[in-house]
Amino acid sequence: MALLEALPVEVEKSLRDLQREASSARAALPGAGDTLLDAQSEQDAIDGDDTENQFPIAFASDVNSSGLFGPEWLVVDHRQVYVFSPNGGDRAHLRRAVPLSRIREAKAEMHVGNGQIEVRTDDETIPLVRFSHATIGDAHTIARQIDALAKGEEARLADVEEKLKYCPNCGRVLPDDTEVCPACVNKRAVMLRLFRFLAPYKAQAAASVVILVGMTAVELAPPYIGGKLVDILTKPERYNPTHSLAPILNLVGILAITRFISAGFTFCQRRLNPWLGARILMDIRVCLYDKFNQLSLAYYDKRSTGSVMARVTNDADNLWDFLTDGIPWFISNILTLLGIGAVLFFMNWRLTLLLLIPAPFILGLTKWFMPRARKRFHHVWHRISKMYSTLNANLTGMRVVKAFAQEERENRRFADRNRQVFEASFAANSFAATFWPLIALLMSAGSYIIWIVGGHDVIHGAMSIGALTAFSGYLAQFYAPFQNFSRVLDW
Numbered sequence: 001m002a003l004l005e006a007l008p009v010e011v012e013k014s015l016r017d018l019q020r021e022a023s024s025a026r027a028a029l030p031g032a033g034d035t036l037l038d039a040q041s042e043q044d045a046i047d048g049d050d051t052e053n054q055f056p057i058a059f060a061s062d063v064n065s066s067g068l069f070g071p072e073w074l075v076v077d078h079r080q081v082y083v084f085s086p087n088g089g090d091r092a093h094l095r096r097a098v099p100l101s102r103i104r105e106a107k108a109e110m111h112v113g114n115g116q117i118e119v120r121t122d123d124e125t126i127p128l129v130r131f132s133h134a135t136i137g138d139a140h141t142i143a144r145q146i147d148a149l150a151k152g153e154e155a156r157l158a159d160v161e162e163k164l165k166y167c168p169n170c171g172r173v174l175p176d177d178t179e180v181c182p183a184c185v186n187k188r189a190v191m192l193r194l195f196r197f198l199a200p201y202k203a204q205a206a207a208s209v210v211i212l213v214g215m216t217a218v219e220l221a222p223p224y225i226g227g228k229l230v231d232i233l234t235k236p237e238r239y240n241p242t243h244s245l246a247p248i249l250n251l252v253g254i255l256a257i258t259r260f261i262s263a264g265f266t267f268c269q270r271r272l273n274p275w276l277g278a279r280i281l282m283d284i285r286v287c288l289y290d291k292f293n294q295l296s297l298a299y300y301d302k303r304s305t306g307s308v309m310a311r312v313t314n315d316a317d318n319l320w321d322f323l324t325d326g327i328p329w330f331i332s333n334i335l336t337l338l339g340i341g342a343v344l345f346f347m348n349w350r351l352t353l354l355l356l357i358p359a360p361f362i363l364g365l366t367k368w369f370m371p372r373a374r375k376r377f378h379h380v381w382h383r384i385s386k387m388y389s390t391l392n393a394n395l396t397g398m399r400v401v402k403a404f405a406q407e408e409r410e411n412r413r414f415a416d417r418n419r420q421v422f423e424a425s426f427a428a429n430s431f432a433a434t435f436w437p438l439i440a441l442l443m444s445a446g447s448y449i450i451w452i453v454g455g456h457d458v459i460h461g462a463m464s465i466g467a468l469t470a471f472s473g474y475l476a477q478f479y480a481p482f483q484n485f486s487r488v489l490d491w
Helices: 007-028 035-046 133-150 188-219 221-234 246-294 297-301 304-347 349-355 359-396 398-403 405-458 467-490
Strands: 056-063 069-078 080-085 093-099 104-111 113-120 125-131
Touching: 007 069, 007 093, 035 467, 056 133, 069 125, 069 133, 080 125, 093 125, 104 133, 113 133, 125 133, 133 467, 188 221, 188 246, 188 304, 221 467, 246 304, 304 349, 304 467, 349 405, 349 467, 359 398, 359 405, 398 405, 405 467
Parallel strands: none
Antiparallel strands: 056 069, 056 125, 069 080, 080 093, 104 113, 113 125
């Protein structure tokens, strides 16, 4: 259960501190008069002397503000709605406080994967806490209680019949219908179970890996061949003393052959992966449907039809993307990084070490950027889902809208949702727009190092112009996996 009849110790201590501070501040106001008596009465209620008006109303969420499984607490007293989060000490961290007098409406909104309790004021919509489908009933209950208190009505308190269950390993709140903690589940076991969907198609999966290895090996050749061509053309007396066209024709022929081979690998991959992905997606959906037929009615009592359908549609599609795109991308980028690194060390190990200087900065910047960008784009997807929800409601209820002549109101409502999508999308893309120029700047630093140090070696005869050209050709291929790994992590 998410509704609490007793607060956790750290939350109770923090709440008492806040209430005492608020009482002292009101009592110290000039011209307060009899407010000292009011403050004393309120303090007695806080200390437990007034059992009839005992507050607070409390809700424990099982999803934190970052969208990860973890506890947060929504607490309502006589004047405020508080949101607390754990900070590892004897006091909880106050993440948000909203006066009841400002609240015009409170509701629990369901999204894909989880929901959110939010309140609307005259100026804005304020998100409070997120929750999973396991606590949807209690979330709607406390939203109705906040709504009633904000309107000066009496909140109907729900009975709490059982205590929250916590994971013994991490202390997170467990969903009602399971003893398994989603955060502590064995990720390796899950991955191995997921790979079992590939078992019936071992030959096709092995062929896909072979194609990836072949494509990576073929892509290593063009920069090296290009460097040899530059050497022959710039220093024919050393690399082509007979001034014959044959060496150039041979290298160009090899380059053309590699391109044909690469095109053949790409054709095979484009033919194989869609077939393999479609078969795996079919098996996943059949497996899910079989599992749904085995579940009890109690399972469906706690979940909406949309959330169950999302498992067969949206979640199955995400697994397909991961198996057919995410894993090949990961393998391809690992092979590319190792292959190009080996070639560069073979060509000039000293210059290769200098080439690695910007790599830690690129990885660090990517690690800093991705969680923040993901949070912003989740906000965009949330706004888009609300816009589609408004559109669906208008279209399905068009007869009612026209019957009551509410077209203008619905137009304003949809325009407001559309504006929110624009604002969130602009903010997210503006944030992303600052990341890629920084990455490009760091990558260009590698080319500057190559041209400065490599140019010095060319001038002093320690390196040929062709080798320097090959190095610059490998540069983009070498840094590309660092950027692509962020996409693999998203999968």
